[in-house]
Amino acid sequence: MPDIVPLLIDIAPFIAIGMAAQMIDGALGMAFGVITQTLLVSALGIPPAAASASVHLVELFTTGASGASHIWHRNVDWGLFKRLVPFGVLGGVAGTYVLSSIDATAARPFVMIYLTGIGFYLLWRAIRLSQPRFEDPRYTRPLAVVGGFLDAAGGGGWGPVVTSNLLIQGGDPRKIIGTVNSAEFLLTLSISITFIATLGFAAFTLATVGLIIGGVVAAPFGAILASRVRPRVLLLAVAIVLIATSSYSIYKAWPII
Secondary structure: OOOHHHHHHHHHHHHHHHHHHHHHHHHHOOOHHHHHHHHHHHHOOOOHHHHHHHHHHHHHHHHHHHHHHHHHOOOOOHHHHHHHHHHHHHHHHHHHHHHHHOOOHHHHHHHHHHHHHHHHHHHHHHHHOOOOOOOOOOOOHHHHHHHHHHHHHOOOOHHHHHHHHHHHOOOOHHHHHHHHHHHHHHHHHHHHHHHHHHHOOOOOOHHHHHHHHHHHHHHHHHHHHHHHOOHHHHHHHHHHHHHHHHHHHHHHOOOOO
16 A cells, blocks of 8 residues: 555656646647657657657547546537548558658658648638638548547647647637547557557556556546637647647757758
């Protein structure tokens, strides 16, 4: 019994990181990977490779819990879900293969520059939005392939790429965020099967356990926020998070570009 207290002290920072990142991701449809990896590496000193492996395993649990919460709160557009999932999985499997063959990270800074521009556009739309008028996004299948590919090959990208571009097409922020979060579970599952088959469970560390606990606990609250916050506020929050995370990634990659 005395050994439990030191264990809880060691695991507490990872639980806090998982909760904070999942609250943002569940409410806005993006940023769990960016936030957790950044804090694990820069704040807690976890090696980048170990941090990346931990985050991928954690997302199996957090995306499942988040997706279930969004389904419960009726945040999912099932027609859009059916269009996204098969092509997202296809892109994710292709990205996993590319990652095992070549280094695809060189393209990441340019993707982040694009997403920063998207963030400013969404910010402009949020400021101008008065009476919301939503449309069913038309260009979904190619977008899902690109999002799935970047998520596997570039270490993240499904949420920022897919959510932001569906919002540009005029989708309802609540439905877009809920659907993208729910679809991400099946995408993460397909990517992680290959990941686990290749590396085993060596990445399943104390950090992973803490992130899973925090992320799963916070998942329902993100879905509640997405279902209750006004569309304009959601769009504004997505824009700010997209600009902040993409700009930080560009800054970190500046010596490369």
